Amino acid sequence: MMEILGKIGKVGQWTFATLMGGLFPQNCLHCEGRIEEDGDYLCGLCRQEIQFIQSPYCNSCGAPAELSYDYPTENFACGLCRDKTFAFDRARSLGEYEAGLKKLIQHFKYQNQPGVMREIAPLLQAYFPMRDEIGPEFYVSPVPLHFRKMKERTFDQSFLIAREVARQLNLPLANGLLRRVKDTESQAGKTKTDRAKNIKGAFEVDRADRVAGKDILLIDDVLTTGATVNEAARVLKRAKARRVYVFTLARVDG
Ligand SMILES: [Zn+2]
Numbered sequence: 001m002m003e004i005l006g007k008i009g010k011v012g013q014w015t016f017a018t019l020m021g022g023l024f025p026q027n028c029l030h031c032e033g034r035i036e037e038d039g040d041y042l043c044g045l046c047r048q049e050i051q052f053i054q055s056p057y058c059n060s061c062g063a064p065a066e067l068s069y070d071y072p073t074e075n076f077a078c079g080l081c082r083d084k085t086f087a088f089d090r091a092r093s094l095g096e097y098e099a100g101l102k103k104l105i106q107h108f109k110y111q112n113q114p115g116v117m118r119e120i121a122p123l124l125q126a127y128f129p130m131r132d133e134i135g136p137e138f139y140v141s142p143v144p145l146h147f148r149k150m151k152e153r154t155f156d157q158s159f160l161i162a163r164e165v166a167r168q169l170n171l172p173l174a175n176g177l178l179r180r181v182k183d184t185e186s187q188a189g190k191t192k193t194d195r196a197k198n199i200k201g202a203f204e205v206d207r208a209d210r211v212a213g214k215d216i217l218l219i220d221d222v223l224t225t226g227a228t229v230n231e232a233a234r235v236l237k238r239a240k241a242r243r244v245y246v247f248t249l250a251r252v253d254g
């Protein structure tokens, strides 16, 4: 009898956990250890292990650099940036796309979990005061999703990140500066050249008068080769944006 009750109890628990799982995962997304606080996605340890990208890095694209400690890093430019590969003026990412941060972003994006912003917001809160690169003249703009993807996902992760960044930095959120006119294939698994080709022509500026002369902070979730943000920056620059800075939550190493 106890055994049967035990089984019913387990089924009950399982159903409850499944129902609640969509809202509040019971285990850490990264180490799968138990989480004490309701509503968290990472355990305390995995959260602590998220490291911000620190200097030295390329002053333009933010790529971490292997430099000796006495090298002057302020004006360091990596090979890609010396060749003027990018249309944006500079890019920065909060951390590397690995461990807990990677799990958060994947859960956010592919599992349709906008609640992950509860974990991301405090990371941004800790990150931005360390950087004084973004002045009050900037407008925050998410890299837009195509409406068809928006429908599949029901929410736009770049928009949620951009809204939070704008709130924290007390900058205007300029949603709608860019429009996604091409429903591109996923960039995942593509080579650098194919990524650039795939994204070409994906964005348009509706009203160049709203872009001309402005400083824009473009927001995306992950920077891999930089092809997506570069194409968005190219279109903004063509519409006479003054400076285009990029911020992504994570950066894929390599
Ligand atoms: Zn953990």
Ligand SMILES: [Zn+2]
Binding pocket: 058, 059, 060, 061, 062, 063, 077, 078, 079, 080, 081, 082
């Ligand atoms: Zn660079």
